[in-house]
Amino acid sequence: MIRLSLAAAASALVFAACATQAPPSDGPAPAVVVPSQYELGLSTATELQTAGNVPAAIQRLMQLAGDPELTSEQKADVLYELGVLSMSPTGYDLPGAVGYFDEVIANHPNTDAARRAKAKLPEARAQLEAMNAVLASADATHTERFNALMKLGRHLDAIDLMTQYDIQPDNEVKLAMYQIGYLCDETGLTGQTYTVADRDGTSRRLRFCDYGK
Numbered sequence: 001m002i003r004l005s006l007a008a009a010a011s012a013l014v015f016a017a018c019a020t021q022a023p024p025s026d027g028p029a030p031a032v033v034v035p036s037q038y039e040l041g042l043s044t045a046t047e048l049q050t051a052g053n054v055p056a057a058i059q060r061l062m063q064l065a066g067d068p069e070l071t072s073e074q075k076a077d078v079l080y081e082l083g084v085l086s087m088s089p090t091g092y093d094l095p096g097a098v099g100y101f102d103e104v105i106a107n108h109p110n111t112d113a114a115r116r117a118k119a120k121l122p123e124a125r126a127q128l129e130a131m132n133a134v135l136a137s138a139d140a141t142h143t144e145r146f147n148a149l150m151k152l153g154r155h156l157d158a159i160d161l162m163t164q165y166d167i168q169p170d171n172e173v174k175l176a177m178y179q180i181g182y183l184c185d186e187t188g189l190t191g192q193t194y195t196v197a198d199r200d201g202t203s204r205r206l207r208f209c210d211y212g213k
Contacts, residue, residue, distance in 0.1 A: 037067055038074050045081065052199040054090040055179040058082060076108035080117050087124045090176055093153035094128040128152070143167055155182065159208070163192070171197055174206070184209035 035043070041064035048057035064070075065078045083100035086093040101117040101124060108114055134140050134148040142165040149158035150173060159182060161167065169177075174196045177183045183194060183206035196204045 038064065038070060038078075041067075041078070042081075045085075049085065052090075052175075053179050054085055054088060055092075055176060058085050058091065058093075061085070072108050073111045073113070076104050076111040076113035076117075079104045079108075080113040080120075083117065083120065083124065087120075087127060090172060092150050092155070092176060092180075094124060094131060094151055095153055097124045098128055143169075147173070150176075155180070163208075166192070168194075175199075178204065178206055182209060183207065 041060060045057040045060045045064070048054070048060060061078055061082045065075065065082065070078065079100045083097045083104070085091050086100060087097035091097065098121065101121040104111070104117040105114050105121070131148040131151045134144055135152075140148070142161060146158050146161045146167050146169065149155070149161065150169075155177075159177075162169065174183065174194050175198065178185075178196055183196070185204050185206050186209070189207040189209070191207050194206045196206055198204060
């Protein structure tokens with residue numbers, strides 16, 4: 001009797017264990033959310049900006065702005081961000097900033113980005129006028145004129161002035177020139193050497209990319 005009772009108990013435990021096992025799921029696997037090109041573009045631009053490479057962030061947003069699949073609101077957001085970056089301390093394109101804000105206001109007037117662009121436009125125009133005033137001033141030094149030309153997006157004119165008068169820009173400007181592609185660390189280049197500290201502390205010895213080729 002005891003053996004039968006033990007056997008029955010063991011059978012009951014096995015049955016209960018089998019009964020409590022979850023049946024295999026026949027439902028669909030969770031869907032994988034794939035970011036849109038718009039989301040990827042903005043994310044990449046933000047990462048580049050955070051890493052201190054505003055020129056590359058601007059280039060990424062310019063590519064994104066040309067996407068024909070963007071909605072009006074998305075296009076307005078991209079153009080607004082282009083304007084903000086272009087007028088930032090390391091954007092070096094004040095006329096571009098004004099143009100981007102104007103485009104948002106004119107072509108996407110009913111978006112939130114247009115409202116923000118209207119608020120930002122006076123500041124961009126004031127900076128633009130200030131840099132033009134530096135160029136018009138007879139008292140401006142060569143370095144001041146160089147910095148104004150860089151801010152105005154007239155980079156080649158700035159480089160001409162830089163080489164003509166042996167101007168030594170500060171590290172931020174030289175780093176931007178490296179990020180944009182005017183200065184390179186390739187071998188075989190000639191001309192003046194410029195030492196630049198990168199964001200991660202790396203020291204680079206750069207020359208103008210088109211010298212010695």
